[in-house]
Amino acid sequence: xxxxxxxxxxxxxxxxxxxxxxxxxxxxxxxxxxxxxxxxxxxxxxxxxxxxxxxxxxxxxxxxxxxxxxxxxxxxxxxxxxxxxxxxxxxxxxxxxxxxxxxxxxxxxxxxxxxxxxxxxxxxxxxxxxxxxxxxxxxxxxxxxxxxxxxxxxxxxxxxxxxxxxxxxxxxxxxxxxxxxxxxxxxxxxxxxxxxxxxxxxxxxxxxxxxxxxxxxxxxxxxxxxxxxxxxxxxxxxxxxxxxxxxxxxxxxxxxxxxxxxxxxxxxxxxxxxxxxxxxxxxxxxxxxxxxxxxxxxxxxxxxxxxxxxxxxxxxxxxxxxxxxxxxxxxxxxxxxxxxxxxxxxxxxxxxxxxxxxxxxxxxxxxxxxxx
Amino acid sequence: xxxxxxxxxxxxxxxxxxxxxxxxxxxxxxxxxxxxxxxxxxxxxxxxxxxxxxxxxxxxxxxxxxxxxxxxxxxxxxxxxxxxxxxxxxxxxxxxxxxxxxxxxxxxxxxxxxxxxxxxxxxxxxxxxxxxxxxxxxxxxxxxxxxxxxxxxxxxxxxxxxxxxxxxxxxxxxxxxxxxxxxxxxxxxxxxxxxxxxxxxxxxxxxxxxxxxxxxxxxxxxxxxxxxxxxxxxxxxxxxxxxxxxxxxxxxxxxxxxxxxxxxxxxxxxxxxxxxxxxxxxxxxxxxxxxxxxxxxxxxxxxxxxxxxxxxxxxxxxxxxxxxxxxxxxxxxxxxxxxxxxxxxxxxxxxxxxxxxxxxxxxxxxxxxxxxxxxxxxxxxxxxxxxxxxxxxx
Numbered sequence: 001x002x003x004x005x006x007x008x009x010x011x012x013x014x015x016x017x018x019x020x021x022x023x024x025x026x027x028x029x030x031x032x033x034x035x036x037x038x039x040x041x042x043x044x045x046x047x048x049x050x051x052x053x054x055x056x057x058x059x060x061x062x063x064x065x066x067x068x069x070x071x072x073x074x075x076x077x078x079x080x081x082x083x084x085x086x087x088x089x090x091x092x093x094x095x096x097x098x099x100x101x102x103x104x105x106x107x108x109x110x111x112x113x114x115x116x117x118x119x120x121x122x123x124x125x126x127x128x129x130x131x132x133x134x135x136x137x138x139x140x141x142x143x144x145x146x147x148x149x150x151x152x153x154x155x156x157x158x159x160x161x162x163x164x165x166x167x168x169x170x171x172x173x174x175x176x177x178x179x180x181x182x183x184x185x186x187x188x189x190x191x192x193x194x195x196x197x198x199x200x201x202x203x204x205x206x207x208x209x210x211x212x213x214x215x216x217x218x219x220x221x222x223x224x225x226x227x228x229x230x231x232x233x234x235x236x237x238x239x240x241x242x243x244x245x246x247x248x249x250x251x252x253x254x255x256x257x258x259x260x261x262x263x264x265x266x267x268x269x270x271x272x273x274x275x276x277x278x279x280x281x282x283x284x285x286x287x288x289x290x291x292x293x294x295x296x297x298x299x300x301x302x303x304x305x306x307x308x309x310x311x312x313x314x315x316x317x318x319x320x321x322x323x324x325x326x327x328x329x330x331x332x333x334x335x336x337x338x339x340x341x342x343x344x345x346x347x348x349x350x351x352x353x354x355x356x357x358x359x360x361x362x363x364x365x366x367x368x369x370x371x372x
Numbered sequence: 373x374x375x376x377x378x379x380x381x382x383x384x385x386x387x388x389x390x391x392x393x394x395x396x397x398x399x400x401x402x403x404x405x406x407x408x409x410x411x412x413x414x415x416x417x418x419x420x421x422x423x424x425x426x427x428x429x430x431x432x433x434x435x436x437x438x439x440x441x442x443x444x445x446x447x448x449x450x451x452x453x454x455x456x457x458x459x460x461x462x463x464x465x466x467x468x469x470x471x472x473x474x475x476x477x478x479x480x481x482x483x484x485x486x487x488x489x490x491x492x493x494x495x496x497x498x499x500x501x502x503x504x505x506x507x508x509x510x511x512x513x514x515x516x517x518x519x520x521x522x523x524x525x526x527x528x529x530x531x532x533x534x535x536x537x538x539x540x541x542x543x544x545x546x547x548x549x550x551x552x553x554x555x556x557x558x559x560x561x562x563x564x565x566x567x568x569x570x571x572x573x574x575x576x577x578x579x580x581x582x583x584x585x586x587x588x589x590x591x592x593x594x595x596x597x598x599x600x601x602x603x604x605x606x607x608x609x610x611x612x613x614x615x616x617x618x619x620x621x622x623x624x625x626x627x628x629x630x631x632x633x634x635x636x637x638x639x640x641x642x643x644x645x646x647x648x649x650x651x652x653x654x655x656x657x658x659x660x661x662x663x664x665x666x667x668x669x670x671x672x673x674x675x676x677x678x679x680x681x682x683x684x685x686x687x688x689x690x691x692x693x694x695x696x697x698x699x700x701x702x703x704x705x706x707x708x709x710x711x712x713x714x715x716x717x718x719x720x721x722x723x724x725x726x727x728x729x730x731x732x733x734x735x736x737x738x739x740x741x742x743x744x745x746x747x748x749x750x751x752x753x754x755x756x757x758x759x760x761x762x763x764x765x766x
Contacts, residue, residue: 033711067695
């Protein structure tokens with residue numbers, strides 16, 4: 001097959017490209033320029049957008065002897081990922097930009113351009129597995145599964161891919177642990193073998209999300225309100241800087257409160273209020289989520305799943321069903337209450353290691369009666 | 373076998389130059405040394421200097437060897453600015469807006485870092501700089517306020533040839549040194565330093581079939597220059613550093629050959645270029661030629677330059693698809709961190725950003741054949757169709 005290997009300049013995508021080549025595919029390396037200020041040099045590379053990253057990717061491609069191109073997707077990234085990120089926070093939600101990037105950049109803009117240019121698929125360095133299974137009707141179905149390396153598993157951020165996208169996706173690292181990938185990179189002589197992992201949001205260089213949002217949204221002073229009493233117990237400089245479950249940085253007037261720790265239990269964008277409360281207010285077990293995406297066929301009845309609401313969060317047993325009237329909406333009943341679930345987060349549903357699909361949490365609640 | 377249509381980037385080394393290069397590299401010797409091998413190397417350098425001067429209508433003492441065209445351009449712009457700033461208090465530069473970055477960036481450096489001012493000469497739709505525009509730029513200023521005028525002999529992207537002798541005459545009249553970057557012109561057009569009236573002229577070895585890493589600035593003996601590179605005082609104290617005898621030898625061999633063949637080459641390349649342009653225009657793909665092209669014209673546009681605009685395509689998609697089809701060419705413009713940007717030359721000529729995005733430069737040289745051109749023309753329809761789809765997809 002003719003495959004575009006998306007090369008960020010990191011160790012994972014380098015080995016992924018090499019493995020695709022070893023598997024006999026015709027491989028072309030593509031680095032995505034996602035920032036208009038790509039020419040700025042940054043001290044510590046954190047993942048996606050520096051000139052060093054593009055250079056590192058090129059070095060690997062040269063070493064592999066494959067063609068290498070930089071594709072400018074900065075405009076699209078700005079619109080679909082960064083602007084969306086800002087708008088979501090402004091609306092009081094907590095988005096995950098990596099899912100948006102996979103959904104609209106890597107497996108949409110990049111994949112579409114690759115297909116148009118005559119390629120068959122895109123390969124990335126994500127830790128996840130695609131398993132091919134023969135369905136009863138004889139058709140080969142591609143399923144998305146968790147990676148072997150549980151610590152590095154990135155199936156969560158790929159939960160937005162539909163069957164068509166999966167049919168064109170390769171994740172050559174899913175069967176290997178990260179330490180082995182580093183060894184392999186070193187053995188292949190890649191200069192990026194020891195390059196540090198990127199953890200943070202790639203477009204927020206210093207990791208200071210609140211500071212970055214302040215630059216984009218400005219200071220918006222507002223009230224911090226006790227969810228129980230309705231009393232104003234403090235002030236803040238922008239509700240967008242808070243996320244459900246957060247405990248630090250609330251700037252509370254301690255004397256007004258008893259000794260129990262307080263958490264953010266809600267962010268009300270229209271009134272610019274941050275609601276706080278004690279930990280017992282944090283647990284939720286009912287999720288309503290929209291923007292549903294299915295990695296295979298959509299469930300037709302209520303199904304038993306494992307639900308994960310954060311990139312490296314725990315999986316909780318749950319029941320999930322598609323809304324009777326809106327196929328984009330999913331209702332999830334968790335077996336046990338989960339703390340720190342914020343609207344805007346994605347809930348990814350698993351059946352064993354298989355990713356069933358994902359949806360964006362719109363509302364959370366507590367069941368009055370424990371589900372039987 | 374791929375068709376190499378990127379001679380303006382670099383052209384394959386001539387066999388004679390490669391042989392001379394290796395031969396001299398095996399001999400060794402520092403041309404500044406006083407002993408036997410040093411003297412032998414010095415003789416090679418000086419003989420080469422004479423050949424280069426002879427081929428370009430210059431005197432041997434006017435040849436200043438550099439590491440290539442970029443260094444020669446930098447020396448011409450910054451070295452002259454420094455000298456004239458010191459001697460007569462000049463603070464202004466005059467340059468065309470379609471210069472190569474090797475001129476553009478030194479000018480911008482002087483503006484940003486050293487408080488210089490600049491008057492840009494903007495081209496017409498063909499890429500021509502008007503002599504009257506230069507006159508106006510110099511008339512408005514006092515004779516000592518302008519440090520240097522720099523207008524390239526022929527443009528590296530669209531191949532437009534400038535009226536260098538007329539421009540140089542206007543500068544001379546105003547008492548301002550005139551520099552011309554002739555990197556693309558030498559070998560394709562008759563280039564005579566003395567006749568041109570220029571004070572400074574840049575030439576590069578690897579564009580005429582010599583090695584990368586060597587070039588020269590032709591500088592009149594009275595051209596004021598402050599060195600950029602200080603050291604052992606080589607090259608009339610204007611450009612220090614041990615002379616690269618092997619590179620210089622190969623440069624001289626290649627240049628001599630290229631200039632000797634110029635007339636024949638120009639006719640041959642013009643015919644090939646016209647075959648390419650006519651063929652591309654005839655494909656009914658909406659392709660246009662940038663700048664001005666007339667079949668048979670070997671003097672207004674570089675004989676080896678074809679520059680096409682393919683509507684609805686991204687240049688980088690075209691490059692990839694052509695490369696995959698065995699045709700090597702370029703968009704002609706520089707990349708920023710690997711991301712192709714619309715060419716400053718096309719924008720200066722008045723093209724829209726969207727038009728400039730689908731630019732394709734095909735440049736022919738001494739190894740080009742009809743089959744190279746035909747390979748390109750054969751690949752083009754499918755490539756354009758694909759690139760248009762990709763442009764719609766992304």
